[in-house]
Each structure stands twice: as C-alpha cells, then as structure tokens.
Amino acid sequence: MKKIYRFFVQPQIGAQTKSIIGYELLLKQLTENGWRIPESFAAIDSNVIADLLVRTTKALSTKALRLSININRDQLMTTSISDAIVQSQKQLYPTKLVVELTEDVDSENYSHEEIMSHLKIFWDNNIPISLDDVGSGINQFSDIQQLLPFASELKFALQNFHKRLIEPEMQNKVHFWRAMSTEYHIRMVLEGIENQSDNQLSDKMGINFKQGYYFGKPRLMQLPDDHYNQTA
Structure with missing residues (x-):
C-alpha cells in the first residue's frame, strides 16, 4: 500500500494585533485510523518529503x-530536503519560509561545525532559522547555545x-527562554496555548507570538486534485 503524506497547517498569532501572522506546516501520514503523526520521520524517503514540500508551498x-x-x-544534512526548502522559498517569495530545527534525537552525533555548515545554505538564501521546542529533547540550552546568535x-x-502554564515551574521556564530571546534580539513563540486562561496569562508574561489549539487546530492542506479530507 502506497504511503500517503500531507502537511497540515496551524496558525501563529500576533498578540498585539490578534491576527494570524503565519502558519506552521506539520507533516502527517494517512493511516487506517485517519491522519497521524509518522512514527519515524527518519524512515520517510527524503525525496518524498522534498516533493511534497515544494507542491504544498506552491499551493500556499x-x-x-x-x-x-x-x-x-x-534532515538538515540531507541535500534533497535542503534543495527543496531553497526552491520553496524562491516560489513563495515574498512569503517568508522559516526552518524550524526540532529537538528530535539524531541518528548520528553531528558536530557544531557540521550543523553550522548546513545551516549556512539557508542563511545564504535569506531563510531564517527557528530553534524549535527549546528546553526539550536535544534542544536544551547547552545544546543550542552556540546557535542562538544565528537564530531568528x-x-x-x-x-x-x-x-x-499557571504552575510556577512552567512560568519560570517561559521567563528563562523569553529572557534568552530578549538577550539575543530574536522572536519567541509560545506553543501549546489551549484556553483563554493560558492566553491571558501569556499576555501578562509579555509573550507577543503564540500558537495552540485555542487559536486553531492543524487543518489539512489539500493539494490540487486531492480527494482526501480532514478526517480521511
């Protein structure tokens, strides 16, 4: 059976204007139980992801x-994916494409120099880098400290x-990363805003950019001639 993948899109909100400032693309696989997050992104053919990215960004x-x-x-080390991202940015212009470097554990222990050399491909093409899920997985502060001066x-x-978010431990974590974003003069996005209480509290904490089910759940980005729907 051919494996079917599609990107779902989730809005990102600017707190000051209370409007959508962009979307995050989230890859899902069609299963007998509906659309699900793939068990292993590493197991997906990089050319499949690259082709889907180009087709999706063209539609968006x-x-x-x-x-x-x-x-x-x-994936950062994979030429076909890097090429697809660069191609997508060219066809998206003036829309800005942002690369989010996730906290997923690597199959190899890449050196800082290897990571920087591949990120340079994006910088050379004016594609900003976002450090995703900071404080989780392999995106702990010690892991990404050297990347902070180069992130947007x-x-x-x-x-x-x-x-x-109401728990002091969580507020301390958010305050830490907000302080880091201020120190390095970069944007901070708070994900996982689920309700009005979270939204109001994050406002008080000075969070200007947000994402979460409170603003909108990920929805299927259909491609031309697609017959798939949100619930499959």
Missing part, C-alpha cells in the same frame, strides 16, 4: 506572509511538559 504561496517547516538534524526565533512548547 498566496495565502500567508510566513510559513514554518520542521526539520530534524538528520525560539519556540517553547508547553505541551511537551504536560503541565499548565
């Missing part, structure tokens, strides 16, 4: 000012910790 080129795509470090964005995901 007039619908957003900013799109974000997740890649792990293994930090994303902190409340859902990774299974705790509520």
Whole structure:
C-alpha cells in the first residue's frame, strides 16, 4: 500500500494585533485510523518529503506572509530536503519560509561545525532559522547555545511538559527562554496555548507570538486534485 503524506497547517498569532501572522506546516501520514503523526520521520524517503514540500508551498504561496517547516538534524544534512526548502522559498517569495530545527534525537552525533555548515545554505538564501521546542529533547540550552546568535526565533512548547502554564515551574521556564530571546534580539513563540486562561496569562508574561489549539487546530492542506479530507 502506497504511503500517503500531507502537511497540515496551524496558525501563529500576533498578540498585539490578534491576527494570524503565519502558519506552521506539520507533516502527517494517512493511516487506517485517519491522519497521524509518522512514527519515524527518519524512515520517510527524503525525496518524498522534498516533493511534497515544494507542491504544498506552491499551493500556499498566496495565502500567508510566513510559513514554518520542521526539520530534524538528520534532515538538515540531507541535500534533497535542503534543495527543496531553497526552491520553496524562491516560489513563495515574498512569503517568508522559516526552518524550524526540532529537538528530535539524531541518528548520528553531528558536530557544531557540521550543523553550522548546513545551516549556512539557508542563511545564504535569506531563510531564517527557528530553534524549535527549546528546553526539550536535544534542544536544551547547552545544546543550542552556540546557535542562538544565528537564530531568528525560539519556540517553547508547553505541551511537551504536560503541565499548565499557571504552575510556577512552567512560568519560570517561559521567563528563562523569553529572557534568552530578549538577550539575543530574536522572536519567541509560545506553543501549546489551549484556553483563554493560558492566553491571558501569556499576555501578562509579555509573550507577543503564540500558537495552540485555542487559536486553531492543524487543518489539512489539500493539494490540487486531492480527494482526501480532514478526517480521511
């Protein structure tokens, strides 16, 4: 059976204007139980991801000012995916494509020099780098400290910790990463905003950019001639 993948899009919100500033692309696989997050991104043919990315961003080129795509470090090292991201940015212009470097564990222990050399491909093509899920997985502060001066964005995901924002421990984590974003003069996005209480509290904490089910769940980005729907 042929494996079917599609990107779902989730809005990112600017707190000051209360409007959509962009979308994150989230890869899902069609299963007998509906659309699900793939068990292993590393197991997906990189050329399949590359082709899907180009087709999806072409369809989205007039619908957003900013799109974000997740890649792990293994994918960062994959030429076909890097080429597809660069091609997508060219066809998206003036929409800005942002590369989110995830916290997924690598198949290899890549050196800082290897990571920087591959990120340079994106910088040379004016594609910003976002450090995704900071404080989780292999995106702990010690892991990404050297990358902070070269990043344009930090994303902190409340859902990774299974705790509520009202808890002091979570607020301390958010305050830390917000301080880092201020120190390095980069944007911070708070993910996992689930309800009005989270939204209001994050406002008080000075969070200007947000993402979460409170603003909109990921929805299927259909391609031309697609017969798939949200629930498959």
